[in-house]
Amino acid sequence: MAKQKNVFFCKECGYEASKWMGQCPACKAWDTFVEEPPLKAKEKARGRGLFMEPELLAKVSTTENNRITTGLIEMDRVLGGGIVIGSLVLVGGDPGIGKSTLLLQICRELTDKQHSVLYISGEESLQQIKMRADRLGTFQGDLLLLSETNLDNIEEILRSRKPEVVIIDSIQTMYKEDIGAAPGSVSQVRETTGVLMHLAKGLGITIFIVGHVTKEGVVAGPRVLEHMVDTVLYFEGEDKASYRILRAVKNRFGSTNEIGVFEMQDKGLREVLNPSEFMLQGKPEDEPGSVVAASMEGTRPILVEVQALVCQTNFNMPRRTAAGTDYNRVNLLMAVLEKRIGIQMSGMDAYVNVAGGMKINEPALDLAIVLALLSSYRNLSLDEHTICFGEIGLTGEIRGVSMAEQRVLEAEKMGFHTCILPKTNAENIKRTNIKLIGVKNLKELNRLFT
Ligand code: TYD
Numbered sequence: 001m002a003k004q005k006n007v008f009f010c011k012e013c014g015y016e017a018s019k020w021m022g023q024c025p026a027c028k029a030w031d032t033f034v035e036e037p038p039l040k041a042k043e044k045a046r047g048r049g050l051f052m053e054p055e056l057l058a059k060v061s062t063t064e065n066n067r068i069t070t071g072l073i074e075m076d077r078v079l080g081g082g083i084v085i086g087s088l089v090l091v092g093g094d095p096g097i098g099k100s101t102l103l104l105q106i107c108r109e110l111t112d113k114q115h116s117v118l119y120i121s122g123e124e125s126l127q128q129i130k131m132r133a134d135r136l137g138t139f140q141g142d143l144l145l146l147s148e149t150n151l152d153n154i155e156e157i158l159r160s161r162k163p164e165v166v167i168i169d170s171i172q173t174m175y176k177e178d179i180g181a182a183p184g185s186v187s188q189v190r191e192t193t194g195v196l197m198h199l200a201k202g203l204g205i206t207i208f209i210v211g212h213v214t215k216e217g218v219v220a221g222p223r224v225l226e227h228m229v230d231t232v233l234y235f236e237g238e239d240k241a242s243y244r245i246l247r248a249v250k251n252r253f254g255s256t257n258e259i260g261v262f263e264m265q266d267k268g269l270r271e272v273l274n275p276s277e278f279m280l281q282g283k284p285e286d287e288p289g290s291v292v293a294a295s296m297e298g299t300r301p302i303l304v305e306v307q308a309l310v311c312q313t314n315f316n317m318p319r320r321t322a323a324g325t326d327y328n329r330v331n332l333l334m335a336v337l338e339k340r341i342g343i344q345m346s347g348m349d350a351y352v353n354v355a356g357g358m359k360i361n362e363p364a365l366d367l368a369i370v371l372a373l374l375s376s377y378r379n380l381s382l383d384e385h386t387i388c389f390g391e392i393g394l395t396g397e398i399r400g401v402s403m404a405e406q407r408v409l410e411a412e413k414m415g416f417h418t419c420i421l422p423k424t425n426a427e428n429i430k431r432t433n434i435k436l437i438g439v440k441n442l443k444e445l446n447r448l449f450t
């Protein structure tokens with residue numbers, strides 16, 4: 001009998017190939033191919049015994065209230081207004097970022113409201129989960145825990161108990177016995193997710209799947225699953241900063257790019273309902289090089305402080321750094337400043353930083369970066385009640401950006417008096433009490449600030 005040939009998968013994106021490759025042709029990642037045994041036809045049969053008849057569109061009932069609110073406002077916002085019954089949600093993130101903590105807190109909120117919830121962990125023992133729960137506070141409702149990694153057993157339990165919400169922590173520890181590959185392999189995570197999808201849709205159970213973002217090893221990352229699930233959320237954060245951002249990158253039931261902001265404390269995650277206030281904590285007053293920008297995260301305006309330090313260089317090549325924003329963009333903006341308004345930046349070291357550890361790659365931040373650079377260069381501080389936003393083009397023109405009104409309203413809410421913004425945006429904003437200063441190009445901006 002001919003020997004069955006193994007297949008190769010990209011553990012980043014799940015691309016399948018018959019031979020090993022150095023670079024994945026699909027996601028362009030290097031050295032991500034792993035070898036796995038091939039799936040047999042019968043192994044691919046997902047979700048045993050879930051046979052459904054076709055139904056008329058007009059007869060399909062949609063109950064008005066097919067969402068459950070989690071009780072965490074930030075979480076509900078990211079999901080598009082609560083948990084959709086029967087949906088499959090992937091929660092990805094680096095190990096240790098707080099995925100298990102977040103989901104356990106959601107379990108607490110749901111069980112407090114008498115929803116039936118089952119938390120299945122393949123990573124921690126029941127004692128460990130209990131210890132974490134004790135740290136989070138009292139659980140009033142009845143939360144069911146299970147320490148299990150065999151998906152066939154899990155399927156059995158879901159069918160008999162039919163909980164409303166199930167947490168699978170994490171998908172990389174789950175396995176189906178009849179698949180030859182090891183837990184965490186591309187075949188296993190795909191097949192187990194396929195089964196969970198059928199169970200979610202067939203039984204009307206909402207399932208949250210935790211997926212670790214893996215850097216090395218042979219474990220498949222959550223991106224492999226993105227196309228299979230209804231909603232993809234990523235939990236992100238900086239090592240040193242305590243805040244965490246939950247971001248929807250795909251949502252069949254709501255808008256993407258929504259974010260929820262949390263802060264990791266010693267008693268679990270606390271919701272940050274006013275991220276602007278949080279980000280502007282500790283901002284220096286009346287200091288050169290510090291400017292507040294109005295940026296957008298999805299549909300949500302967030303004010304952040306942009307700092308710059310410009311000083312004479314002691315090296316042949318000036319040093320430049322950019323933390324929290326794009327390094328190349330900062331270099332480009334410095335070149336535009338030099339060319340368009342004749343500021344000698346080439347002999348200067350420049351350090352730009354978005355304070356608070358946020359990462360913002362929006363072009364609307366350009367104006368703030370330029371103002372911070374100018375302010376530090378001239379050692380002049382900007383009025384502390386002024387904010388700004390706007391994109392800067394290569395000819396020095398200041399271009400309009402989207403959602404200008406939301407940005408201005410957020411600034412007003414946070415007590416700012418003046419806003420420097422692109423002229424085209426300024427002309428279209430009607431209702432605000434803030435003083436708007438519309439600028440067309442860098443020359444106008446320069447005249448304003450000398
Ligand atoms: P965890 O939820 O276990 O991360 P993940 O499931 O994404 O791997 O979070 C672990 C980290 O969070 C750990 O470093 C400890 C910290 N933590 C707190 O700071 N406060 C808390 O109340 C809890 C439960 C955890």
Ligand code: MG
Nearest residue numbers: 099100123169
């Ligand atoms: Mg965990």
